[in-house]
Amino acid sequence: MNSSRLITRRAWFAFPAAAALALAACGSDDGDPDSASGGNANIEDADAELQFIWPGTSDPEMRVAEDFQADLNEDNPNLKLEYNFMSWGDMQDQLAIRIQAGNPPDLTMTQDVLDLVRMQGLEPLRDRLEGSDLEASEFRPGTLEYSTVDGELYAVPYLAQAFTLVVNEELLAEAGMAVEDLKTWADMEAAAEAMTTEDTYGFAYPMGNPRFAFRVPMTAAYSNDLLMNDTSPEAEQQWRELLDHFEAMRPYRPAADVTWDYADMFRAYANGEVGMIAAGTFFTPNVYELNPQIIDVSRQIAYPAGPSAEQSKAPVMNVGYGIFAGGQNPDLSWNVLERLVDDEWVARQASVVHVPARTTVGVDAIVEHLPDIYPEAIDGQTRQIEDMMALIDEGGVAYEPIPGQPEMEPEVQEIMRTFNDGSIDADEAYALLMERIGEVKDRQ
Secondary structure, eight states, rough: OOOGGGOOOOOOOOOOHHHHHHTTTTTOOOOOOGOOOOTTTOOOTTOOOEEEEEEOHHHHHHHHHHHHHHHHHHHHHHHEEEEEEEOOOHHHHHHHHHHHHOOOOOOEEEEEOOHHHHHTOOOOHHHHHTSOOOOOOOOOOTHHHEEEETTOOEEEEEEEEEEEEEEEEEHHTTTTTTTTGGOOOHHHHHHHHOOOOOSOOEEEEOOSHHHHHHHHHHHHHTTTTTOTTTHHHHHHHHHHHHHHHHHHHHHSSSSGGGGHHHHHHHHHHHHSEEEEEEEEEEHHHHHHOTTTHHHTTEEOOOOOBBTTTOOOOEEEEEEEOOOOOTTTHHHHHHHHHHHHHHHHHHHHTTTSSSSESBTTTTTHHTTHHHHHOOOTHHHHHHHHHHHHHHHHHHHHOOOOOOEEEEEEEEHHHHHHHHHTTTSSHHHHHHHHHHHHOOOOOOOO
């Protein structure tokens, strides 16, 4: 690595979350005075080191981090970013320790901000956004809302992420249908039946991992006007329709998918063994190394509409950047954040995964980076980007974070697997879902 990029890759060790409470008694660390900016928040003049949590750990994502540091150094070699590369799964426990100890980093990549906000770990950003050149009206539907808690914004989105239905257009055409025919769950069930042969299955539902056993019905539920934590009597019809839908899809799925993780699902789809999967705007990086040609024949649409919905919906999350409350350099951190979410850097990041959170970044600006990222699927990925932008703009709705979702996921997994193998019927599955989800809600 070029030493001029001044990047530190520090390995953080995970501790039990309860350890954060013990560390809180230690008080805050005044920090190294050499790392402070001396009150100078200008990128060009600051002499500072900012700690940056960066859970984008794929090679392309880490290369963006390195190149951004190099870009900053062209203006100021004394401004250093100390990146801490870690997985999204490790973030919460590790950050809880530092936040509770009063020794937070400066900046972080974010998705769901709810837990960090509950720990009072993030600085409110609405006033900063309103005082900047960024216009709220330029953000895609659902992106700002996803980072808003109780009316306050805690992260600035740079990418929009949506959960979608990915369809092998070639297999669907061989079955006598087109993507445009997939308007309703009934259409999707008919397509799954038509695509199922001795060699292929119409659909796959990876039930081996709690997170994805929950995510697939959650994606479908949005298109039936249902949230997965809605246990009200008024939602009973939508729940029963959801169960009926997955029962109808059962004959057109591989029997082995009850043990699958996401990687197994993507592998089967990339090999042409499955015609439709519930995935999202993260589709391409998950299949490119397996079979880049599959990107050329794949389309992304919002999961078709269920019986209780008037139209299909794509739940939209974001990937954003936030500033830690109590950090040493909040003004400098904001200026760094602003540069990282400008059009040039958003286009670079969107060439790897998802789509830009703001409509000011067009397809052409992203496509120019594709030869470096996906050289064997430039045309296919260009169409993926166009599909993803259109479905978010036309059918995107804000994903609503569910308090206690990690606890709900294994409960939903167990019930759906038991329902899948015929051990319980729809009435029993519905009753168990209401009971188990309700218990989790009561503990929040």
